[in-house]
Amino acid sequence: MTTLNHFADRNRDQQDGIERHVFGEQEYTKGGAIVRVRGTGTQDEEAVVINQGVSMHVPKDTNAEVYLIANGSDTNSKFAMLSIPRDKQRQWSEGNNGIQKWDDPSRALEFNTKRMYADDDHFATRGGMLEVTPEGVRIRGPLLVDGDIGSSGVFKSPNTPETPLPAGGSAVEVPPFEE
Amino acid sequence: MENDFIIFANGVQIENFTDANISRSKGEMTGTLNFSLFCSYVPGTPVMTQALAGAEIMAYVGGNLAFVGKIDRRMGTGARAGKPGTKNAEPSSGSGSGDAGVSGDVNIGPNEYTVSITARGQTKQLIDSSHKHPTGTMLRPTTRQVIDALVEGTDVEVEWMATEINLDKVRFRDGAIIADELHRVGNENAYFLYETRDGNLRVTDDTGRAIGDPLVLGQNILQFSAEIGEDVARGEIRVKGQRTPNDVWGEAAVLDTQKTITDASSTNKAVVTLQHYGDGTPEALERRAKFEANKRMAESKSVNIEVFGVQANGEPWDVGNIHYVEIPPEGIFDPMECTSLSYVVDASSTLKTTLTLSPLPSGGVSGGSSGAGFDMPGLDDIISAGASRRGLALSSVEYPVSWGGPMLSISNPLTSAFTLINQLDRLKGLAKDGKAKPPKRLPATFGNPRR
Numbered sequence: 001m002t003t004l005n006h007f008a009d010r011n012r013d014q015q016d017g018i019e020r021h022v023f024g025e026q027e028y029t030k031g032g033a034i035v036r037v038r039g040t041g042t043q044d045e046e047a048v049v050i051n052q053g054v055s056m057h058v059p060k061d062t063n064a065e066v067y068l069i070a071n072g073s074d075t076n077s078k079f080a081m082l083s084i085p086r087d088k089q090r091q092w093s094e095g096n097n098g099i100q101k102w103d104d105p106s107r108a109l110e111f112n113t114k115r116m117y118a119d120d121d122h123f124a125t126r127g128g129m130l131e132v133t134p135e136g137v138r139i140r141g142p143l144l145v146d147g148d149i150g151s152s153g154v155f156k157s158p159n160t161p162e163t164p165l166p167a168g169g170s171a172v173e174v175p176p177f178e179e
Numbered sequence: 180m181e182n183d184f185i186i187f188a189n190g191v192q193i194e195n196f197t198d199a200n201i202s203r204s205k206g207e208m209t210g211t212l213n214f215s216l217f218c219s220y221v222p223g224t225p226v227m228t229q230a231l232a233g234a235e236i237m238a239y240v241g242g243n244l245a246f247v248g249k250i251d252r253r254m255g256t257g258a259r260a261g262k263p264g265t266k267n268a269e270p271s272s273g274s275g276s277g278d279a280g281v282s283g284d285v286n287i288g289p290n291e292y293t294v295s296i297t298a299r300g301q302t303k304q305l306i307d308s309s310h311k312h313p314t315g316t317m318l319r320p321t322t323r324q325v326i327d328a329l330v331e332g333t334d335v336e337v338e339w340m341a342t343e344i345n346l347d348k349v350r351f352r353d354g355a356i357i358a359d360e361l362h363r364v365g366n367e368n369a370y371f372l373y374e375t376r377d378g379n380l381r382v383t384d385d386t387g388r389a390i391g392d393p394l395v396l397g398q399n400i401l402q403f404s405a406e407i408g409e410d411v412a413r414g415e416i417r418v419k420g421q422r423t424p425n426d427v428w429g430e431a432a433v434l435d436t437q438k439t440i441t442d443a444s445s446t447n448k449a450v451v452t453l454q455h456y457g458d459g460t461p462e463a464l465e466r467r468a469k470f471e472a473n474k475r476m477a478e479s480k481s482v483n484i485e486v487f488g489v490q491a492n493g494e495p496w497d498v499g500n501i502h503y504v505e506i507p508p509e510g511i512f513d514p515m516e517c518t519s520l521s522y523v524v525d526a527s528s529t530l531k532t533t534l535t536l537s538p539l540p541s542g543g544v545s546g547g548s549s550g551a552g553f554d555m556p557g558l559d560d561i562i563s564a565g566a567s568r569r570g571l572a573l574s575s576v577e578y579p580v581s582w583g584g585p586m587l588s589i590s591n592p593l594t595s596a597f598t599l600i601n602q603l604d605r606l607k608g609l610a611k612d613g614k615a616k617p618p619k620r621l622p623a624t625f626g627n628p629r630r
Contacts, residue, residue, distance in 0.1 A: 020421055022433050038430075040419050040437045063429040086428045 019044075019068045023082070025060045033057075035080050037066045044068055047080040056082060056102050064102075128177020140177060183488075184524045185239045185625055186214060188229040188250065192625070196227070197293075197526050201238055201246045203300070203498050204519035204535070205373050208358050208380075210300040212238055212246050217526075218292040221257060227294055236298045239621040240522050240530070241488040243495035247378030247617055248300040255294045301378030304333040305357040315351045322368050325349050326382055329357050329364075340383040341370050347423045347458040367457045369470035376497060377619060384470075386516045386539060387499020388555060392490040394536075395505040402485040405509045407580065411478040414448035415441050418468040420459020438464035442472050443586040445479075446575070469587060473540035476585040477518060482511065482536045488522075496520055496534055503561050504536055505568065510579020512565035514539055514558060538584040 021037035021044065033049040038061075047068050049055070058064055064085045071077035090105035092098065098110035098117075110117045123132040131138040186193040199214035216227055230236075232253055238246040299306075311332050317325055322344045323337075329351070330337055346368075351360050365372045365382075375381050394400055417439045422432035436459045455467050482504060489495055500517045519535035539558075562583075573581050 020433055022430050038434060040434055041417075065429055065433070 017070055019070075019078075021066045021068060023058060023062045023064045023066050026057050035066060035082070037068065037080065044078060047078045049080050049082060054099065056084070058082075058084070058102055124177065131177055138175070138177075183239070183241060183625075184522065184530055185621065186212075187237045187239075188227075188231075189234045189236075191229040193227060193230060198524060199238070200521065200523040201240070202519070202521040203246070203374060203376065205371055205498055205516075206518065207374075208361070208372060209302040209306060209374050210246055210248065210376075212236060212248060212298040212300075213296065215293055215295040219260070221290055221292045226292075227296070230294070230296050237617050239625070240532075241493070241495065242621040242623065242625070243376075243489060243493075244617055244619045244621070245376050245495065245522060246298075246300065247376070248298045248303060250296055250298045251303070252297045253294065255292065258291050258293075260290050300374045302335050302374045302380050304335060305330065305361060305380065308333065308357055309354050310351055310357045310360055312351050315353055317346075317349045320346055320349055322346060322364060322370070323382075325364050326361060329360050330380065333357070336379045338375055338379040338381040340381060340385065340388065342384055344368050344463075349457070363456065366470070367455065367463070367467065369466045373498060376495065377617060381499065383499070386501055386555075387497065389497070389500050390514075390555075390557060390561075391494070391496065391500040391502045391517070392492070393503040393505065394484055394486065394534075395503075396507060399486055399491070400484050400506070401487070403482065403506055405482045405506060405511060405582075407480045407582070409445065409447040409479065412442065412445040412447050412475045412585075413451045413472070414445045415439060415450040416468045416471050416475075417450065417452040418455050418464045418471070419452065420455030420457070420464050420467075422460070423458040436464065438468050438589065440465070440468045440472060440587050440589045442476070443588065444476070444581060444583070445585065465589060468589075469541065472585045472587055477516075477537035477540070480538050480582055481518075482506070482509075482515060482582075484534050484536065486532050486534060488530050488532050496532065501539065501555070501558070502534075502536060503565060504582075505565070509582075510569065510571075510573070511582045512569040513582045514561045514565065515582070516540075538582060541584045541587050 019039070021039045021042075024036035024038045024043070026033055026035045026049070031048070033051060033055065034046045035049055036043065036045045037047060047066075050069075062085065065083045067081040067083070068078045069081065071079070084100075084102040088103050088105055090098075090100040090108050092110070093112065096110055096112045098108050100108040106119065108119045110119055121132070121134050124130065127140070128138065129141050131140070184199055186196065186199065193214070195216060196214045197217040199212070201210065201212050203210035218226065230250060230253055232250050234250045236246070236248055236250055237244065310329050312328055317328065320328075322341070323339060325346065326337060349364070361372055361380075364370070369384050371381075371383050373381055381387070392399065396403065417437060419437040421436055422428075438461065451471070453467065453471060455464055457463065484504070486496065496517065498517055498520050501514050502517060504511050504513060504515045515536035516539050517534050518537045521531075521533045523531045523533075525531075573579065
């Protein structure tokens, strides 16, 4: 062991393969997302984010680990795999999977054994056509129903039942959707 | 007796061998023994019949056990008289190839005959064998448990002389040979691993912690050569790592996990940066940096000394022993560690014993202090006595320069103590029950059959 080059394991004394860093900053270019990462005495820049359709953009200098993958033995070309902070991971029940908010494990789109479950009390489609809030459900457009409509409460309308539409009534006030 | 070189194969003394050599070093996991028998005729029946591949072999020098191992290869070669010498077997290497080659091969030549035997030490099993760990992962082990697990299933005993360190986890590479995995653990935790003269695997983060005869020019140094260089040493060593415990992640695991030490004794101000494997605690990084500095300094300053077969008191020379070395023309008046030992006996029965000595490792780092060797009783007295006998101040611009170990300091010294457990075990050895050990001292009833 006094020799300095005794066993093949010495070749580990160089950076190569997969490296572990923490997040620095992300930027979108015409060539896709690139990140800068921080390490001990190192700062890799312009690592191309591997994007398989599920992606994120966490705030600058977030404490989240990023794994850099060298292009073979070429350390000049590196790709990045982003991860969320370890202490923010959602604890999925066995048999379930889904997508979570990067810093909030309580908000997720979950695929469980019974249904696709949006674990959030706020949900909306583009433009607020359909919006779910703790106050209720808004539909900002025509509602076309092929079947019956029922209600466990009182059916409310600006028109009295004795006064058929459109005469006599006023429009229901629907608040605008906020992004 | 002091120059006797006696070899046993499978418990039977080998007689009339022509020449032999043994070498062991701190840098090689196992030692080697080569010997041969030359006949000026072609014998009608096999000779040295005990010496067959796989036979257990022991050698005594000056009555002291010097080597325990097994025969790797036996080669018989015939040649015509007057032709260039008969063919020798390939010598074994301490780093060891795993190939057994052709064992027991005998070719009878026309009218001269030579049998050449090559053997490696008991720890050759560690070089030849893959590890047998059932899962490849050990969680929260100590270094000693890891080394015991790797050695388990072989005949090798571990002589533990190191500080036991708690680890987060260790993963072995599937199919890797034991020696490679041992070296990984050794490198990561600053352990030297080498074979003792009785075939055990010594694990130490220190010297052999034994002080031998002073080696003084004009008294017991038959020949010497001393080389000092700056090409291997480094003035600054940086070790970078990462934390591996599950609850240490992100910035705490990746940022600022490095240690930098400087060696004031090195004139080479080059920087070396190392990547540390395993859990990169501040203690582990500092330990690794110190280990690297000590190894580089040992490579930079080496003294080869030919000595008599045994020490003055009859005790054997040994790797790991500390000797005061005094060679005035080189300015050497320092304690040094024996890092390599070889015995060579030739056809004229002349025994040549050569030691390689290197500076003692530096035990102190934190706090910016330097210290030669660990806190061994009597060492300070040897150092001060040597300085007194040198009688002249060392200069950095004029020879002689210091032959001592590295002078280490660290920019961000540790505030916590190293993880130490079982400190008393530093001086204990493990024994595997029921295994007969060869005597370390050969009874005087054995004479030298070669005379």
